[in-house]
Amino acid sequence: MGTQLGFDWRQMVHSRKNLALAGLFVAAFIIGFFALMWTHRLDVGQTAQATANAAVANYAEYNLDTLSKSQKPLLANLDAQNSATGVIGLGIKLGELDTTRNGLLSLRNAQLEMRQRHFKAINTMPLPPLHQLKGDVLTLTKLKNTDKPAVTGVTTSSSYIVTILPYLSWLTGAAAILLACDSWVERRRHQTLMTARPLTAGVAGSSRLLTLTGFYLLILAAGLLAIVALPALFNGIGDTAYPLAVMGKTLLPLWQYLLLFGGLTLLAGIWIISFCMLLNTWVTNAYLTTFIAAAVAISPLMLPQVFRFLWFLPFPYLDSYATVSGTLIDRLNQPLASTWIGAGLLLVWVIVNLGLFGYRVKKEVA
Known part of the structure; x- marks a missing residue:
């Protein structure tokens, strides 16, 4: 498994597509900062x-x-x-x-x-x-x-984070889809990559998932660095203890809120990666995989009345901000769509995706 991870890791690092994706992700935050600061959009x-x-x-x-x-x-x-x-x-x-x-x-x-x-x-x-x-x-x-000012526009690092939090889930979700849209395409087209390393389908799938998750973490870390470092150069970091509400009930300082938000975002990204891998066992076209994954991700936003009854599916919880802030409950009119239930469901469905993936790979190899 270590060899498989090493091989996959080198492939990921030397992938022009994935390096370009990381660059675009960081560039989006840089452009967004200047755009919001100069135009006062969302102030x-x-x-x-x-x-x-x-x-x-x-x-x-x-x-x-x-x-x-x-x-x-x-x-x-x-x-x-x-x-x-x-x-x-x-x-x-x-x-x-x-x-x-x-x-x-x-x-x-x-x-x-x-x-x-x-x-x-x-x-x-x-x-x-x-x-x-x-x-x-x-x-x-x-x-x-506590006699502290409210965030009313984009200046410091903390104010930038608070302002763009509602939109982060869309950017991170798009990054995960683009990262994983061809996650198993080459392996499926070239069976020698599997036969050269006699691993079970489960180990091979888990290895690939870990590799892609590692690169996803790097993309998130690079984006967070851009969000924090760039505004700090102009106006400083700001108030890292700025209070934000979880589910409209409990206040957390900004840094703790980011840990909760980041954990749910990571789980959502892992689910997207595992889902794209599963799709690749049926679909060998990366563009079609991207379209299907994107359509699935936005379906709860387009059909909230339907997902009021399908709250146990992972799709609604891909919007981490809506889940953590509690607005997902309002969107679906479903009180069960909470943060901890969402995290648990994402984890369960990752395991389901991997199980189905392993079954599909075994069926193809047989």
Whole structure:
């Protein structure tokens, strides 16, 4: 097995495709940092303005019947959201970090009330999911109590990480698919690679999975280095203890949150690799494998109502941020779609994939 691992490792390191993939992964974070820093995309000021515009429009619509008592709580909530965005804008304009944070806390409280009370305007307002709102309220309350500023844009390493966390799962998932799309194609086409090393299908599959996982870890490490080092050169690392909420209930400092998020991301990547290996026992085209794996990965996002009942499948938990933050529960309307259940299911399905892979390889060799 050691020889097999050594042979595979040299093949991986000297693969132009995989080295290019690592370079593209790092480049994505470098480009993303400058783009977000210069354009202020995803800054709190921009998102607050969108909320203010929607609140004003809804207020004008639902204020037509001024005598309706049932409309008063909705109008009060819309007014509270609009007022909070004004406080946020004032804090940003004056450079008062405490004012911006307090305005953001007021906004999140008003948005949470709208979610929980199911006001009429709920579908026309840019509201975050319920668990994200609960987590934001916890985070901002903690920051207020400890007199710390909130992340409102991309400057330091920690603020960059906090801002792009919702998108990391898509990038890491794409990296895993591109890495593993041809994971067993060459072995299947050239049976001498198997016969030259008399290993069982299980050992050969596990060896290949470990090798690809090792390179996947290198890609993740290179990306993390880019995320941390580049912003640090300009504005420093920032607050590594910045609080983030798990499942909208428990606060963890940023570095601990990253450990949990990274562990689930690694499990998701291992599942994708094992799934691509299994696909390669049927499909010898890397492009078709990539298409099938990508379609499977986004299916819970496209068909959330279906996966409310298929929560035991691994696909929904490939979005690590949605799983850890609890927004996956809101997306699927399924309370069982939690972090620890997701981690356990990913591990179980990796074993299932390897078992099916071994069966397929034995069947082909026989």
